[in-house]
Amino acid sequence: MPAPEPSHAAVVDLLGLVALGELLAFERMAVDARLAPDLRRRAALGEMAAAEIANYRRLADRLTALGMRPDEAMAPYVGPLQAYHDSTEPRDWAEAVTKAYVGDAVTDDFVREIAGALAEPDRRLVLDVLHDSSYADFALAEIRAAVGSDPRVAGRLSMWARRLVGEALSQAGRVAAAERGAFTALGARGGLDVPGLFQRLTVAHAERMTAAGLNN
């Protein structure tokens, strides 16, 4: 017997969370682009940012189609997501691309997990907002170049990545407290395994750090 469809409220909750994540990631990357050492890299991070706001628009349109105002669906998460970005302001280009790399990848892992708990057309929609791998490739190449040009940078960026994950986990607790039952509802129907989710996200993050030449 297939699991019952997730409730309308749970879907709205999750889409609102993902939509706000896209909107704030857009702003942060666009702001951080000014740290780029040259115009080519500055434009590249700007284009990564623009991809986020295009995804935001698709999620906002779906929320509207579901009869929910996007800003209302996002409102419960503004506090924790904004706090994450405010507490992890990059000081230079290497920190900015590391933040984009780590943040995009963890977001994608999270989005893939919740996609499994959704019915169509929302499952397809959230899978469509996964990041284009060309952006991760760009960020990864920038991190490797920074580490390669100065071995001490590896230590500094490794610490920075740990801080990013620490702040994200700390705010994830606030997100879980703010959501209005979506995770529990989806978990109860077997669609979202929250403790397993965090473990899988952490393992995948550690593998990516190794790939980037950083220590976990």
Added chain:
Amino acid sequence: MPAPEPSHAAVVDLLGLVALGELLAFERMAVDARLAPDLRRRAALGEMAAAEIANYRRLADRLTALGMRPDEAMAPYVGPLQAYHDSTEPRDWAEAVTKAYVGDAVTDDFVREIAGALAEPDRRLVLDVLHDSSYADFALAEIRAAVGSDPRVAGRLSMWARRLVGEALSQAGRVAAAERGAFTALGARGGLDVPGLFQRLTVAHAERMTAAGLNN
């Protein structure tokens, strides 16, 4: 007899200028979006910003097709365009939308003028990067709402708009000094009438200020 085609160097010069204008307008709007009083407006300015970077990408691709690195084509204009943005940092949402409204419109007027001096496919390309009128409508509605809610705001925003134009004109002189002969070359073939251009831009700007409920 039709005028001769503009030289390759002149086209590259003009496309580089427009491309950098788009890239910096993107960043500025994305940064200013954080001044929005609510998430709906914040996302709206973010989407205006994203339209700029999509245009940047089209211009950069054309420069590459012409055998020019986009960052090299843009480099001569970084000083004046960055100085314009640095000297006109909005302090609040009303100033941010006024800057977007004034800046987009003047840019569009300028782009329409230079389109007349270009041959295809560059003429079509620069006409395609003109702003969607829905964004101007949004900004205009926001300015009118700000003015309507407090009549003193009209005076402050009128002064602000005059400062925007003053700073832009001041940097336009530096742009003219930085460009490598494109304006002169296009002017010489009758395609770009620089003194008439500035007069037309100023008149059109004054009409828009009146439409927004501001004094010129």
